[in-house]
Amino acid sequence: NGKWTIPYNLGPPINTSAWESTPSISADGRMLFFSSNRPGGFGGKDLWYSVLDEKGNWAVPVNLGESINTPGDEISPFIHFDGKTLYFASDGHPGMGGFDNFMSRMKSDTTWSAPQNLGYPINDASDDMGLVIEASGQKAYFSSKRDNNNGKDIFFFTLDESVRPDAVSYLKGTVVDGETGRNLVAEYELINLSTNTVTMRSNTDEKGNFLVCLPSGFNYGINISKPGYLFYSDNFMLEGEHSVMEPLVKRIYLNPIKVGERMLLSNVFYEVDSWELKKESVAELDNLVKLLNLNKDFVVEIGGYTDSTGTDLHNLVLSEKRALSVVNYLIANKISSERLRYKGYGNTSPIGDNVTSEGRRKNRRTEVKIVERIK
Template identity: 40%
Template sequence: MRRFVLILFFLLLMVPFGGHAQQYSTKNKKAIKLYEQASASFRLRDYETGMNLLLQAVQKDPAFVEAHMSLAHNFQLFGYLPKALEHYEAAVKADPKSPKVVGAYYTLATEYLKQGRYREAKEYALRFLSFHPEPNNFTNDIERVVASAEFALEAMQQPLPFEPKPLPGKVNREDYLQYFPVLTADEEMLIFTARRKEQGRDEDIFVSYRQEDGSWGEPQPLSPVINTAASEGTCAISADGTVLVFTSCQSRRGYGSCDLFVSYRYGNEWSTPVNLGANVNSSSWESQPTLSPDGRVLFFVSDRPGGMGERDIYMTMRDEDGRWLPAVNVGAPINTYADEVSPFLYANGKRLFFASNGHVGMGDFDLYYSDWHRGRWSEPVNLGYPLNDHQSQVSLFVTADGKKGYYAQEQWEGRRQLSAILMYFDMPPQLIPAEQTAYVKGVVRDARTGKPLKAEIELFNVNEDSLIAQVWSDTLTGEYLIVLNQGADYALEVNKAGYLMKSLSFRLKETNDTLRPVILDIELEPITAGSKFVLSNIFFDYGKYTLREESKAELRKVVEFMQQNPAVTAEIAGHTDDIGDEKANMELSLQRAKAVYDYLIAAGIEPRRLSYKGYGETQPAVPNTSDANRAQNRRIEFRIISVEKTGE
């Protein structure tokens, strides 16, 4: 809104009122008198009389520049854009080289770009620049018009495949406007914002579930603890569907007009929403959140002071204690002097889609993406035509596999919204991220009782020794979901106090791997004497016993396991396959077990709680009949010797 007011103020500066006859573009005294009477009426806020007098003035002299400019400005101010453009056109036709029509060139250029009249937009933009105005946001707008018109004309010659369809099922309802769709990684849950057409601006959050035939079921309000009588909407959901960040306006105590709140799902119930706090929200407007797959990183939009434009994209992270750190502006090259809105973080956590009217594009707001690479965001890429056209495109959600996009198709009549329905389409191959994702999901249970467990599940990139994702299985159901990215080796560590840790590995280092969802139920064994688990992510070079760097993430989790369970004493057991000399294998297994032992002792575990032993090839887990089996037999096991009773 501030930007719109500034533009109108700029145009008003181009409209002279009053003065002497020789200052006007006309010598028609009757036309001048009518114009000056109109000026007096405007000063008295009698706009209807003023407009009628101006119309009479241009009838007396159709080349009266000042009268056309004043008419155009007022028609634009009151929302009659076609009439405004008509009079701007008349003004520049009457005197194309007059400085008085600079504002007309500005509006004609920017509005014709929005209408897809690219050649006219470029022509008027170049005429504006021919006056050599001082560089400012208005010249930035015009330079964008020139570049955008050229881009659009070229993009339309090479259209991308784009065949959007309404979502199948009952999700779209004629009496509702529905928009801003988001999905879980398994595409089983769809959450979106909607409002009744006759209810003004009061929004609610709805949920729909995938049916067996692939369609979407009847939408239902998400939760009575989230929706209120005021407005809740534009939400983000974690990949597993357990963390929801949403916008709430006026209905809850907050810091500004609209704030961001978070709620957590336990089974089928949502927790009471909590304001994300002063590190995220401000006295201004915050909305349009998007979450990383594990819910630890949040991007959102704010119009707070100190940004680069009217609305900017900001980012914050949740620390180990669950607190959100102070939000920071993501800066250039994403944010511009204009508006950036509707961020969406793709499931790989490295591609940010967003809408902007400050980058080169097809019209008003276009969709773009930027990739995180080597600690910075890449120059934004326009998604191209016809995903973008001269109309505004302001939201996009891309499924975790990168193959489908979801958005809202809106229809307007002037400023009145007629419809908004949820659509989906096959992503053009050119836009599917090279680093794709899949997911692992299942249920965590007690191995003996079958009872669902809440457990911590962490995903580590073993090549970079970095934590990629951290989620918890559901307290009531034990369900979990975690996203895997192509292009790395991963360690999946599952931990719960009182249970043996579970160590799994996923090898996705080759980017040509075919990624498919993995359904994996995890059974955790209670800690008892004699129980054991394999450390699946401990690595040695062939025939060597020096720990490789990729082992560090798993070793740290073993340290945590011992710290969480101080009553445990354990043996670290080394095993080999049957290749090579039996005596050499025994020694190799002993030295590998000792390497793990030494690391844990150095990390502070008391020596009395640990021992180590090499078993060589004497205790194969599976027969040594294939390379795959031999790989399983080359292992480090962690065996519980005793669980000391604590004093009560």
């Protein structure tokens, strides 16, 4: 409704009797960076971070370590939308004088690279701080007291490529009822299929809308769920740069759970010409387990489909074994076999052409069909 909610204190363990300030939160909402002079640091004000757990509670903050913090002061952290490039101000690292702006990148083991001074003319002998970078990674803004002006002014500049963050793009979605077109409040989940990690999990607004910022150049899986509905899944390669004004747009339809409805498992993958499930399938299959546990009165059929490559008999056998692989996963996760059926359809029901690679990709699929409601 365009109105701000009433602020509330984060409380312990984020806030203490010490000084805590200049917070910055990651794009996925799961990491909070801030500056504090609490005990346990390296002297002065240090940078700390906390991680949001699955229950929505902030963990005990962790010091960013001696590669970032010094006996001096480190303040005004800014974690970019790429989730790994950190900018901050320090008067403890070698610099031009006063507070200078620095950049560091998170390594794969969650340690940080040696901070890089952004150099002159961004930094000078005065205090330079409060650096904020646009999602594109090109434009930057900061506060500085220079040029003999009164107080601190805001300056902007084009960031040098050597200290730019990774490219990010915006994804905008709207969730609606597949039968009525009514907007739905639902939970959404984005998974980096390259790392098989959940990038973001949250809820839409009251109008069924969501807007997220994601690093470009990765293959993502998306899952949308709501009680009483079959979940929606898809996967896409996020390429190029989609600005907040021109985001990648998806309109998502959820179908109510009832006999006869079908659901495409877009993020279930198999090894080539095999029924062995890839590790990238785990998140999707776990969502299916959750759905079946929430709806114990339904019997489902897992259907396997192939493209037209190979003989009809080979494809029929392969599709049936793939469907069975999914059933076996469900049984291993305590779904009763009495609620599960499976069937291989081979190449008999294509949804795309069998000429292009994209068409064949669409035809290689796994579906769930609600076949019976237990009375």
